Amino acid sequence: MSVEKGPNFLEEIIAEDIKNGKHGGRVLTRFPPEPNGYLHIGHSKSICVNFGLAQQFGGTTNLRFDDTNPEKEETEYVDSIKADIKWLGFEWAKECYASDYFPKLYDFAVRLIKMGLAYVDDSSAEEIAAMKGSPTVPGTDSPYRSRTIEENVDLFERMRKGEFKDGEKVLRAKVDMASPNMHFRDPLMYRIRHTEHHRTGNEWCIYPMYDFAHGQSDAIEEITHSICTLEFEVHRPLYEWFIEKLELFPSRQYEMARLNLNYTVMSKRKLLQLVQEKHVSGWDDPRMPTISALRRRGYTPESIRNFAEKVGVARRENIIDVGLLEFCVREDLNKRSTRVMAVLDPLKLVIENYPAGQMELLPTENNTEDPLSGTREMPFSSELFIERDDFMEVPEKKYFRLSPGKMVRLKSAYIVECTGFDKDEKGHITVVRARYIPESKSGHDQSGLQVKGVIHWVSAAHAIKAEVRLYDRLFKVEDPSSEEGDFKEYINPDSLQIIHRSHVGALLRRCKAWRFLPVHAEGILCTGYR
Ligand code: ATP
Ligand code: MG
Numbered sequence: 001m002s003v004e005k006g007p008n009f010l011e012e013i014i015a016e017d018i019k020n021g022k023h024g025g026r027v028l029t030r031f032p033p034e035p036n037g038y039l040h041i042g043h044s045k046s047i048c049v050n051f052g053l054a055q056q057f058g059g060t061t062n063l064r065f066d067d068t069n070p071e072k073e074e075t076e077y078v079d080s081i082k083a084d085i086k087w088l089g090f091e092w093a094k095e096c097y098a099s100d101y102f103p104k105l106y107d108f109a110v111r112l113i114k115m116g117l118a119y120v121d122d123s124s125a126e127e128i129a130a131m132k133g134s135p136t137v138p139g140t141d142s143p144y145r146s147r148t149i150e151e152n153v154d155l156f157e158r159m160r161k162g163e164f165k166d167g168e169k170v171l172r173a174k175v176d177m178a179s180p181n182m183h184f185r186d187p188l189m190y191r192i193r194h195t196e197h198h199r200t201g202n203e204w205c206i207y208p209m210y211d212f213a214h215g216q217s218d219a220i221e222e223i224t225h226s227i228c229t230l231e232f233e234v235h236r237p238l239y240e241w242f243i244e245k246l247e248l249f250p251s252r253q254y255e256m257a258r259l260n261l262n263y264t265v266m267s268k269r270k271l272l273q274l275v276q277e278k279h280v281s282g283w284d285d286p287r288m289p290t291i292s293a294l295r296r297r298g299y300t301p302e303s304i305r306n307f308a309e310k311v312g313v314a315r316r317e318n319i320i321d322v323g324l325l326e327f328c329v330r331e332d333l334n335k336r337s338t339r340v341m342a343v344l345d346p347l348k349l350v351i352e353n354y355p356a357g358q359m360e361l362l363p364t365e366n367n368t369e370d371p372l373s374g375t376r377e378m379p380f381s382s383e384l385f386i387e388r389d390d391f392m393e394v395p396e397k398k399y400f401r402l403s404p405g406k407m408v409r410l411k412s413a414y415i416v417e418c419t420g421f422d423k424d425e426k427g428h429i430t431v432v433r434a435r436y437i438p439e440s441k442s443g444h445d446q447s448g449l450q451v452k453g454v455i456h457w458v459s460a461a462h463a464i465k466a467e468v469r470l471y472d473r474l475f476k477v478e479d480p481s482s483e484e485g486d487f488k489e490y491i492n493p494d495s496l497q498i499i500h501r502s503h504v505g506a507l508l509r510r511c512k513a514w515r516f517l518p519v520h521a522e523g524i525l526c527t528g529y530r
Pocket of ligand 1: 031032033034041042043045046066228257258259260266267268269
């Protein structure tokens, strides 16, 4: 990664492990999404870190679906996750599924039972919670904790066979009910769920919990560096306990800070609500923080990877301003995107001294930042559209665009001087008139005139009508999740503006990347067009 910044703590750990010949210098990371939603920008950090570190140290990365919650998971999500990772530019070594390990995980559980390290508990979820104690108060033993090994083996087998209903029994690890680490207080390993699984169908009715599935899956795949986010730090002792007791491959867990972004929500549960309750048009609505939405909005994989690089890897939580993400896409599109002129709020401009019915093609560079991008020809004629706010009847101070008697340059075309305008009975300006200076043609300017303003335009007869969608932030506040009440109360009601009256330069169809339109503001109009 970045040389100036020096290695981050994960790079240091991996470099040290390689130096010491740990695992024969081999590096194998994994990206472990749960297929219960679409990937979002937070996941892209994890993807870039996991795949990036492996690439950097000559290793590989597995894609592992952590599919242990059948009621929330779907194949649609599996497919979208794979498409998004590929689009971001990464290739996994193996495509793995925690569900493929169900038989192995079951055997591991039986082994722990036989070692006297796991037991079947008939207590209800509420009873188990009440017996857990609190960080300062030790927990109390479940009355089922002292079941014999034989009884536990038998009951667990019958759980698997489907003899019990959901919630009737669970399998728990027998660790330490007085541990200061709450995760050690006899954590759940298996629960009963008579639900069809998107891959294993009805083969299983018991499913492993995260803590029992994750570390064991890492060990089965012989993952060398298992990178997760900081909230799992407290799970690490348990991760190591299972691996140690089962004498499995010694995968190690490392934690980094999550990516937090303002003006959005990133929990998949909340994103799903936005979709299901139709606050957005779908997972790929351009206002969503999902990778598919960013793609549709015009983000490039490079801009997202660059964003992840800029955010960096640290162990300190912070909130990244969404402006940094927007900066990254702007910087990237500026280098690679073909420009097209578009007028969103059209006002007719008639060039009185340009022959009616005549048209000339003015060559213009597709992207001045990229000499290889070539040129295109823009039709120019006597009737143009300009942006309504590029004309002012009574100009304010420092207004350098068009106003009566004033001159402005039409981008890549001619200098024009405003000669008059018409209004309708309501006082609304309907047409602006001007004369053009033939010697002022862009690139061949012999006029000697100096004008301060440059405005964009399209030729009325040659422009095509377009629906333009202007997207703004989906939320009005920086952190909708921490506000009082429901996060959806903070949705920005003006986050989507649809303009039907706009006109886009005629040669649009030839340009592939028209998402970068040199209209006002910051020069980028990210539209949801596809
Ligand atoms: P949610 O709680 O919204 O369902 P999750 O973190 O449980 O999200 P997973 O599919 O389990 O989602 O995540 C896959 C991987 O992506 C995990 O390793 C997780 O740590 C990582 N990840 C998820 N969100 C972020 C984030 N905001 N920043 C960095 N990594 C993240
Ligand atoms: Mg998760």
